Structures are given as C-alpha cells and as structure tokens.
Amino acid sequence: MEHVDVTRITLLLYDSQLKKTPYCRIGPNFKMLPDAESFRRLVDGRATGLVATLGRTGLSAIEIPYEALVRLRNYGYDHSILTVKKASAPVISVGNLTLGGTGKTPLVAWLAHWFAQHNKKPAIISRGYKAKTGQLSDEAAELKILLPTVPHYANKQRIIAAGEAVTKGSDVLLLDDGFQHRQISRDLNLITIDATDPFGCNRIFPRGLLREPLWGLKRADALVLTRTDQVSIKTRNEIQEQCFQFVGSHDKPWIETEHRPSNLRLVDGTTQPLKTLQDKRILSLSAIGNPGAFHRTLTTLGHEPVATLTFPDHHTYTTDDIHRISEETESVGAEIIVTTLKDLVKLPLASVRNRPLCALEIGIQFQTGLQDLEYLLNKIP
Incomplete structure (x- = not known):
C-alpha cells in the first residue's frame, strides 16, 4: 500500500521546524524525513512543541484508515479469501513487524551459511526495494558481499523470483523481509524483534512504526530477539512476556541474539581488525532504519564517535552529500569515517x-x- 500524500505533507510540515539541512520536497522523489531518527522522535513523543503535537494528531487520524486496510488484508489471507501461491522449493521467511532495521540481514546471512553447510543450495528472494532496473537493492548489495556464492533474485512478485531460483538449481529459498508478503506460502516463518525498539511505539504507521498490529505475531513459527546486548535482562524478559501475550502461548521458540562486529571492511574488499579504531576520532555515518542502534554498537565497542551524520533509510548519496560528509569530517577533525x-x-x-x-x-x-532454531531448520524437507 502506498502512503498517502497527507502523510507526506504532515511530515514535511514537521520537518520544516528541524534545524537540519532540508532533504525533502513534494514531488516524485519526495523523502519522508531527513533521517529515520527524526521520525522516531516525532512518533515516540521526544519531539515537543506545537508543530510536533499537531503532526502527531494528523498522523493519528491517518493511522485509523491505514490500520483498517491492513486488518482487512490480513483477514483476507487468514480466511483464504486472498490467494496464496506455493513455490516448488521450501521457503523460509525472515521479517519483522516494525519499520526500520531489526537485524534481518545478519540472520538471513546466517541461514544461508547454515543451509550451505548442510548440503543445500540456498537462494535469497526479495522485493528489491528501491532498486533501479538492473541494479541491486541496498540489502541485496550488502548480502552479495557477505554471501558472494549465494544467488539473489529480486522481483516485486516474489513467486516469480522463486520460480527463477528453482529453475537455476536452488533447493531452499530465503524470503528476505517476507513477513507481510503473504502471497507466497512459507514452510517456516521467522520474525525478528529489535530489543532496543521492539514494538514501534505501539502504534501503527504513520503514527508509529508498526507495519501491522501486534496480533500478527501469531503467524510466526519462532521469534528472534535481536540486539539483546543493548538492553537489560529485565527488559528482555518484559519484551518476551508482552510478545507471548499476543502469540497466545509459550510453545513457540524464543531465540535471543546479539549483533557482534567482526571486522572493518574497506571499499576495495579488504578487511582490517576492529583495533584499527583504537584511539581514533570517529565520524559515524549511516542511512539506515535504526541509526541509534548503529551508534550504540560503536559505543559498546568503546569507541564514542566525535560526530554523527544520518540520512534517510535507503538514501542514495549525491555529490552534495559527499561534500557535506567531507565538510563534517574536516570540521570535527575525524581521523576515520565508520x-x-x-x-x-x-x-x-x-x-x-x-x-x-x-x-x-x-x-x-x-x-x-x-537448538530450537536448528530443530526447525532440520525439519525443512
């Protein structure tokens, strides 16, 4: 479903009050906000003032019909009114309930390695979000680096991509960001939940960050909590209890994971150890759905950036952006950009x-x- 123009105008009004370089304009290439963190501040209430309050009021009004459409669509699939197509190879879906990054890509990469080690021929299936014709999406380009031997097929009609993958020899399909893509049947439905922001302000987009109501958790075969090292044990337990209130039972596997940096990768493909960052003045740069989590990862390594630059999720960098990065690097005396x-x-x-x-x-x-996850994977034919 496309986001209505009223949402864009409301967010643009809010953005005009931010003391940031304006990135958005109304038009075909409209950017919803200059960065994901600004939107988070608006919807979670950290942004204050009259314009922010009016913005949240406007987004609340839009949330009602949007949620109704989401619920109607889910009802259609739940009651077999809408058609679900089956691929000719097993499908494992990895998705989430919230907008922004929850750690799907590292999990997809791990699954691909696991199946390859168990004599399977995995392929990754995705929509190819915001990819231009003939080019890879951001996630696909990232996975190509992590998984150079695993083929990736992108198509808005993922059942077509699945068919192409099977025709070319793949015998297990990893459906990236597939939880809401219900047109294709799956043998295993995994959902990732970011421990640092598990429930998207408990509101549906555009008033919050939820793609659908939390009742959608019932469709998951296993729940994977990510970035657990960034929250307390008490918080992890509270998240688990709240999730199982919607799941309806404690029978489904609950899996806890951390995102651990392994090394630094340069544009030429070479790598350097993390100790390269020791005692360096770091400029943190990102255009992702959860920039705060990236910043915290650097901090937990013991490297507090001297400055942070964020851009919208899936942002395509321009010459002006490169100039801005260059100026910021010089201004703060950064010795390395991460x-x-x-x-x-x-x-x-x-x-x-x-x-x-x-x-x-x-x-x-x-x-x-x-062990619970591997038990489920071993059941895949």
Missing part, C-alpha cells in the same frame, strides 16, 4: 579528505534458542 555495510556499497570512496572510509561488518551470535 559506516554500515549497506552504506559502503553506495559510497565508492576509499577515503574522505584522506581519512579512510570503512564499514563495520556485523555478524549474529546466538545467546539462547539456537
């Missing part, structure tokens, strides 16, 4: 003002529930 792997593939720069540009490569580590 970004995400998703951003590095869109920034073909070895350095900025002779300061190296590198990406923090993230892997997933299981804290609990790995």
Whole structure:
C-alpha cells in the first residue's frame, strides 16, 4: 500500500521546524524525513512543541484508515479469501513487524551459511526495494558481499523470483523481509524483534512504526530477539512476556541474539581488525532504519564517535552529500569515517579528505534458542 500524500505533507510540515539541512520536497522523489531518527522522535513523543503535537494528531487520524486496510488484508489471507501461491522449493521467511532495521540481514546471512553447510543450495528472494532496473537493492548489495556464492533474485512478485531460483538449481529459498508478503506460502516463518525498539511505539504507521498490529505475531513459527546486548535482562524478559501475550502461548521458540562486529571492511574488499579504531576520532555515518542502534554498537565497542551524520533509510548519496560528509569530517577533525555495510556499497570512496572510509561488518551470535532454531531448520524437507 502506498502512503498517502497527507502523510507526506504532515511530515514535511514537521520537518520544516528541524534545524537540519532540508532533504525533502513534494514531488516524485519526495523523502519522508531527513533521517529515520527524526521520525522516531516525532512518533515516540521526544519531539515537543506545537508543530510536533499537531503532526502527531494528523498522523493519528491517518493511522485509523491505514490500520483498517491492513486488518482487512490480513483477514483476507487468514480466511483464504486472498490467494496464496506455493513455490516448488521450501521457503523460509525472515521479517519483522516494525519499520526500520531489526537485524534481518545478519540472520538471513546466517541461514544461508547454515543451509550451505548442510548440503543445500540456498537462494535469497526479495522485493528489491528501491532498486533501479538492473541494479541491486541496498540489502541485496550488502548480502552479495557477505554471501558472494549465494544467488539473489529480486522481483516485486516474489513467486516469480522463486520460480527463477528453482529453475537455476536452488533447493531452499530465503524470503528476505517476507513477513507481510503473504502471497507466497512459507514452510517456516521467522520474525525478528529489535530489543532496543521492539514494538514501534505501539502504534501503527504513520503514527508509529508498526507495519501491522501486534496480533500478527501469531503467524510466526519462532521469534528472534535481536540486539539483546543493548538492553537489560529485565527488559528482555518484559519484551518476551508482552510478545507471548499476543502469540497466545509459550510453545513457540524464543531465540535471543546479539549483533557482534567482526571486522572493518574497506571499499576495495579488504578487511582490517576492529583495533584499527583504537584511539581514533570517529565520524559515524549511516542511512539506515535504526541509526541509534548503529551508534550504540560503536559505543559498546568503546569507541564514542566525535560526530554523527544520518540520512534517510535507503538514501542514495549525491555529490552534495559527499561534500557535506567531507565538510563534517574536516570540521570535527575525524581521523576515520565508520559506516554500515549497506552504506559502503553506495559510497565508492576509499577515503574522505584522506581519512579512510570503512564499514563495520556485523555478524549474529546466538545467546539462547539456537537448538530450537536448528530443530526447525532440520525439519525443512
């Protein structure tokens, strides 16, 4: 479903009050906000003032019909009114309930490695979000670096991509960001929940960050809590209890994971150890759905950035952006620019003002529930 223009206008009104370089305009290439964090501040109430209050009021009004449409669509699938198509190979879906990054990509990469180690031929299926014709989406480009031997097929009609993958020899399909894509049947439905922002302000888009009501958790075969190292044990337990209130029972596997940096990757494909960041003045740069989590990851490594630059999720960097990054690097005296792997593939720069540009490569580590997950995976035919 496309977001209505009223939503865009409301957000644009709010954005006009921000003391940031304006990135949005009304038109075909309209950017909803200059960065995801600004939208989060608006919907979670941290942004104050008359304009912010009016903005939330307007978004609340739009939330009602949007939620109604989402519920109607889910009803159609739940009661077999809408058609579900079956691929000719097993499908494992990885998705989430909220907008923004919850840690799907590291999990997809782990699953691909797991199946490859178990003599399967996995392929990744995705929509190809915001990818131009003949080009890879941000996530696909990132996964190509992490999984150079695993094919990736993108198509808005994912059943067509699935058919192409099977025709070319794949025997298990990983449906990336597939929880709401209910047109294709799946053998295993995994949902990722970000421990740092699990329920998207408990409101449906555009008033909050939820893609659908929390009752959607019932469709999951297993729940994967990510970034658990960034919250307390008490918080993790509270998230688990709230999730199972909607799931309806405690029978489904509960899996807890951390995102652990493994190394630094440069644009030429080489890697450097994390100790390269030791005692360096770091500029943090990102255009992702949850920039706060990226910043916290750097901080937990013991490297507090001297400055942070954020852009909209899936942002395509322009010459003006490169100039802004260059000016900020010089202004704060940064010695190294650290970004995400998703951003590095869109920034073909070895350095900025002779300061190296590198990406923090993230892997997933299981804290609990790995045996439960592998039990489910071993049941896949």
